[in-house]
Amino acid sequence: MxxxxxxxxxxxxxxxxxxxxxxxxxxxxxxxxxxxxxxxxxxxxxxxxxxxxxxxxILNPERLATVTGHGLTALVEITLERQGAEHLDAFETHVVPDPAVQQCYRVSPGPDFMLVVHTRDMPAYLALAQRLFTASANVRNVKAFFSVKRAKFDPRLPLVASAGTPSTHE
Missing domain, CATH: 1.10.10.10 (Winged helix-like DNA-binding domain superfamily/Winged helix DNA-binding domain)
Known part of the structure; x- marks a missing residue:
């Protein structure tokens, strides 16, 4: 369509x-x-x-914290050693199926990928890093930023109602 x-x-x-x-x-x-x-x-x-x-x-992590814990959300920059299409595809194929990976983006310029990952705690993040990044010989650099507060989360895409007029929410 x-x-x-x-x-x-x-x-x-x-x-x-x-x-x-x-x-x-x-x-x-x-x-x-x-x-x-x-x-x-x-x-x-x-x-x-x-x-x-x-x-x-869409679940509210703060409301679930008493059951699941607050968890750890990280934004992770990944730079690969080799950036050929087959290497980029192979990295995606490797990380996307992991349930801790909530989002995966190929980006440019800068790192090759940005991931949003959510784990139970720092030891679980370490296990994820070893499983997804250390085990791969093609990962050159990993830079993680850990969330201390989620100020906004909105999965909606902005839509244009007509003739360039922004849409309004109910």
Missing amino acids: EQEFLDATDLRLLELLQDDASRHNQALAALAHVSPPTSLRRIKRLREAGVIEREVA
Whole structure:
């Protein structure tokens, strides 16, 4: 699906889903000012086109801290020794499946990758570093920054409602 096939109604539905994907179709349709069948049909089309990748629950780590502990979040810069496409692909293939890796980005300029990782504590981070970075002979440099406070976390993508006008949240 090309972006030009996304109209203002599609964008409004996407914006509403980003705010709260648990809304029932009736409420979603009412907020988007469309009929429930139209809402269902459009959302189905957006899923099939891959615009809606998946729907998940976003958990509050502070509320879970009594059960899971606060954990340790690190932003990790990785520089590889060799940067050929096959080496970059191999590193991604190596780190992406690890459940502690929440996000993985190829970046430029600077390091080759930025990872967001979450572990139980510092010993668990050390085990992760040994498993993912030390074991790989192609990793030249690892620089980790440890989070002391999460000031903002918002997975929503900014959408443009129409003609360059920024969208508004409910």
